[in-house]
Amino acid sequence: MERERLFGLVDEYTAFGDHRTGSDADHATTGWVAQELTDRGLTVEVDTYEFERWRARGHVTIDDEPVEHLALHGEWEGPVSGGPVLVTGYSVGFGGEQSFEAVAGAAQASGYTSAVLATEHPHGSLVGVNRAPGEETGFPIVLVPGREADRLDQTEGSRIRIDLTAETSPGTTANVVATNGVEGTPLLLTTPMTGWFGCAGERGTGLAVLLDLVERLDDRPLMVLSTAGHELQYDGLKRWVADRCLDVAAIVHVGADVATEAADGLGARALAATRVAFCAGSPEADRVGAALAPGGWSFVPEPDSWLGEGEVWSEFDLPLLSVTGAGPWFHTPEDTPSNSTSPESLAVCAAALGEAVEAFDTAARG
Template sequence: MKAAEFFELYDSFGERRAGGLGDIASARWLQERANEAGDRAYLVHVKFDCFVPDVSWISTDDRRVEGLPLFDGGTTDAVGIVGAIGPLGSAAEIGFAEMEPRAASLPGNPFAVARRDSRHAAIVVALRTKTDSLAPLNAHDLSRPFGPPVLQVAGREATWLRELGSRGASVKLVAQGHRKPALSANVRADLAGSGPPLLLLTPRTSWWTSTAERGGGIFAWLTALKALATVPRRRAVVALATCGHELGHIGAHHAFAIETRLASESALVIHLGANLGCAETPHLVVRSNVDGLSQRMAEALVAAGYPRSPIEVLTGGKANGEAHEIEQRGGRYVSLIGDNPWFHAAEDRWPLSIDIHRTTAIAQAVAAVAAEQVT
C-alpha cells in the first residue's frame, strides 16, 4: 500500500479515542493490514473504566464557553462552582492557565503538580496549538483521578480568560462527567524466531483522528513488520500497537502486566512515538539508552532521505510516551518522536498534516534498523 493511500484510509475512521466508536473499527483495520505481513495478527481486548464527559462550560453574565473536563480530574455537579478567576497559583477560587498539550506529556508533569498542590476550587486551562481549537491533555491518572475539577477550553479563549483573571472577575464553572465500563484493544503480530524478541511498539489511539500524531508511527510499524516478514530472521519479532495512549497508556500497562518480560527483557524495543512525518515541523528526536543506537538510527534516516539538520540525537535522559514505560521497567529502547503544530487538535487530518516524503523516509529507516537487529 502506498503511503498516500494508507493515510487516506487511516484518516477515514475519524475519531479513534479508546472506547469510542472509531476505536475497534480502526483496530480491526490495522489487524487486517498487519495480516498482510504473512503471520497472524490478532486483537487483545482491554477492558477499562471510561470517563464520559457531560455538558461542561465556563460562563460570565454575558458569555458562555463550552469545554471538556479533564478525564483524570475532579468534577462538579450541574450547579457548578462560582468564584473569582485568577492566575494558576493565586488566591482566586478558580485558577486559569494556558499551555500546550505537550506540557502534560509525562506523569508527574508540572501541571499535574500544580493541580495536586493547588488550593483552587476549580481550574480552567486554555490549550494552545496552531489552530487554537480544543486540544485535550492526556489523562495519565485515569484510574486514580485527583485534584479539583479542571475544564479544558480552546486556546482561542485564552485572551478572554486572561482579561477576566486580570480583574478577578466572577465566573461560573461546570465540569461534569461519569464513568462506565469500556472496551478497547491492542493489535499484536508475531514473527517466528528465537528469543528474546525485537519489540516494535507504537500507540494507536488518540483524542481525535490525529492523522499525523499517530498515523506516521503506525505506517512505520506496518512497513517494518512487512519488511521483517521477508528477511531470514534469527530473532523473533513482536509487533504491538497499543490502545489508550491518551488515557494513561492503558494498553501498554495491560500488555506488560500479562507478559512482564516483554518490556524488560526484549532484545530491543523500537518505539514509534508521536508526530512522525508531520508537515511543517521536521524536528525529530531520536533517543536511546543503548550507546550508539540513536546515532545509527539517525544515519538510517538520512540514508532514506530524511534531512539531517532537524534530527536531534540523544542518548539517555528521560524517555517520553510508551518508551517511558520501557525505561521504567529496565528495558532497552530506541525512540522516535516528532513535533506537530496541530498536536491533540481535531484539525490534524490528511492531507493537511502529513509530509509524505519524510513519513516514508522514517518508515524505511525503521525497517532497515529493525532488520539489522533480527538478522
C-alpha cells in the same frame, strides 16, 4: 510501500474519528489494525481488556454560545455544581507544564467550584493533556481553545456556564499482538493506537510507517504490538508488560509524529524539527543515526531519559530504538492528514527508519 499508499493509511486511520480509549473509533481502529496485519500474513491476537471508562457529557457556554472544550479526564463524578468559575490560561508545552493539582488547590482556596483553562497554542487550538488513572484532583477542570482567552478575560464568571455531567462506567479496549512466524527470536515493533482527537500526525503516521516496516522486514522474525490507552499515560502498554518476561531480540518504538511537518519559514512545509530518535544498547548506534538522518530526527544515543511509551520500554534491559516527537498540531483537533503530513514526508521517513531498523536489528543479533 508507495507514498500514496502510506498517506492513504493515515487517511483511513483518521477517518474513524476521535481515537479515545474505549470509544467506537477505538474499537473500529483495533479491527482495522488487526486486519492490516492479517493481510500482511501475520498471526494476530486481539488482547481485549476491561477498564473503568470516564466520560463527561454536556456543554460549556459563554453568554449561551457553545464553546469547544475537553473535560480534563477523570477529575470528577456527577454534575458540575453551579458557582464561581476560575478562568485562566494554561501552558501545555508537550504534555503539560503546569500542575493541575496546583490549579485545583488555588481555585478551591479562593472559593471557585470549577475551572476553565484556555490552552496556550501558537494557533489558538484546544490541546488535550494526557492523564494517568489515579492522578485525579477531584475538582472539575475543563480545557478550552487558547483563542478563547480574550473572550474569557472579558467575561464575568457568571456568564460562563459549565453544564457537564461526568460518569464512570465499564469499558473495553484492546492491544493488538501479531507474529510473522519466521523462526528465531523476534524483533518487537510497537506503536500506540489511541489519542484525544483524529491524531493523523501523532498516531496515523506511526501506524503507516510501522506497517511499512512489517512489509520491509518480512524475512526476519517479528512481533508487532499496537497498544491502547496512550492518552491515559500508556495504560494499555503498562497492562501488557506487567509481569511479562519479554523474549525479543530488541525493541523498536514507533512513537508520536513520526512523519509530521511544520512550516519552514519560507512559505512551505518540511519535516518538523521537534522530532527525536533515541537509541540505547546498540553497538551500531552511529550507523543507525546515519540511516535516520534523511528523516530529519535529532539523534540521541544512550539518552538519560525517554519520551512517551519509550519510558516504559526503557525499563527492559534490551536494545531500544525509539522515534517520537511533537508537531504543530500535536494533541489538537486540527491534527488532520492535510495539516500534518504528506505522501513525500511519509515516504522519506519510512525509508530512513527502515534502513535504521535493519542496521539496529542486525547489530542486536550479533
